Amino acid sequence: MLLFLIRRLLLAIPALLGLMVLTFVLVRVVPADPATTLAGETATPQQVQEIRRKYGFDRPLYEQFAIYVGQVASGDLGNSVFSNRPVMDDVRRTLPATLELIFVSLLLATLIGIPLGTLSAVHHNGLLDHVVRVVTVGGLAVASFWFAIMLQLLFSMELEWLPLRGRIGVNIGAPPSVTGFFLVDSLLAGRWDQFVSSLRHIALPAITLAVPALATIARFARVGVLDTMQRDFVQYETAVGYPRHRIVWIYVLRNSVIAAVTQIGLLFGALVSSAVAVEAIFDWPGLGSYAVQAILSSDYKAVLAVTLVVGVIYAVINILVDLVHGLLDPRVAEQL
């Protein structure tokens, strides 16, 4: 197990290096010249030249890359060319907000999606099954930005039940940062009002992200359960007197969930990219909003940092998925 972890972490390094090469080249070959941007519109050519030298833009690209990789390896993501603050600080501030949003969405999607898919499979071709199938296709087809706006119109503008935007009430203020997750930190601080406010703020963006994820998970759970129900051990378990509900919800489900776990891992990655739009709509101060701002202002250090962070998230999630597989299936555990 430990060996597996070490091996997988080592394997993640070349993958991340590859990602860095790719984004570095992409960011630097686009027409926007960072030196010109930095120097501002009124700068003279001499000033631009000056900045080029100062930031090392006059050196060959591979040299610049080597310097950058060296910085990253020592934990320094560089300074924002826009605000001149360390990019690391920005990431530290915005990443927890995005992760909190994605965790809550996935939790919601999993807790509803798996039972829903299972019920659908149990009543295969019944009324419930048809309803679930139609609704999940709908959930996948709906555009997130549209759905987000509809939720805002209904629950914030019309009914005034939930706040329109932000992460926590302005006059309530953020809890002292421990995990960076407001829902956790507010409880740690014993501030019930902060917890409720965070929950009310996260509800709509989380639902927006959860709906397509829920649809995917429910469909995979449904197919997984239908498949597993065909296996011989189900017949055996029936013949030796296991009650039906135990067969479905324990013995079949554990086998079916294994495939769904892979899906949940992939969804995590997909949600990071959907979060960009959703964060913009709900004014959620996360990595997505930060990335949008970085791209618009040609802040190439910030863009590189965001890509790298997302890459690291992908790598970690992949390892986690394999570990969870091992927990669920002893035959996989043996190979870890």
Add this chain to the structure above:
Amino acid sequence: MNDALLKVSNLAVSIRGDEGIARILDRVDLEIPRGRIVGVVGESGCGKSTLIKAILGVLPTRARIDAGEIVFEGRDLAKLPPDVLAREVRGAAIGFIPQDPFLALNPVFRVGTQMLETMRWHAPPQWKGRHRERLVELLRAVQVPDPERALERYPHEFSGGQRQRLLIAAALSCQPRLLIADEPTTALDVTTQQQVLMLLRNLVAEFDLSMLFVTHDFGVVAQLCDEVSVIYAGQTVEAAPTRRLINEAAHPYARLLLACHPDRATDLGGIPGSVPSPFAPPQGCRFHPRCPIAVADCASARPIIEQTSERHDVACPRYRLPLPQGATP
């Protein structure tokens, strides 16, 4: 013979399929006296598995019992509501040993967890808290080494023979009166097969059980069973004590099947033709298209069951006739 533990009479089961309605079982009679091992023999596709499913009440949803009775300890299982079957019969009064020990166990749960599940719902209430103890005892009885640790292991960590022993122990766990074994040795190699058969024989005596043993192998029947019933295409064609049937088989199908057995055959010709599709079974005696001594009447009237002697029934009016030389391999 009034002391039958299980008596199946005139059982008919049909299944709705894409090609229409199939009479999988047409007329099956079977009697299992207390303390006896009864073999049911037939080729693949003749309805052996359907018979077991009908007794256990686990027929697929497309299937239904058209006629007949399955009387077990005085109750007709064919008419019991599903929840009573689930609560009082399967896993409790009737233990089941499956055909393939590699596929029957759930791969992602510990063996102990799976065996305890049956006991949780079907063990007598006074055993509460001692289920594990009981399993360890049983595993010892079926000769699984290191029973305590075996319960903590997963199915893939056992060999085929060991798994079959686990499944036998599971079948015995709640003190059943009847064991139903569905070709439990087919998936095993020959040596293991022998050991499992010996084990079953001893356990039936030791635990005072009766057993229904389904197989396609007359060799296994000769070793294990007290009585045997031969079915062909969903119809019982002959039933007799094992010795009697092996020495004096009457029905042409039973005689041909015996002649095909590798221990006896001079050359392995087999029976020409194959088991008919249950969607379009032959009229009259279902065996007549393959029967070397069939006459026109066989194709029109369903043969009545005759007694050649006490406890020897045969469903063929021409059973006294010898088979032509060419027909027996």
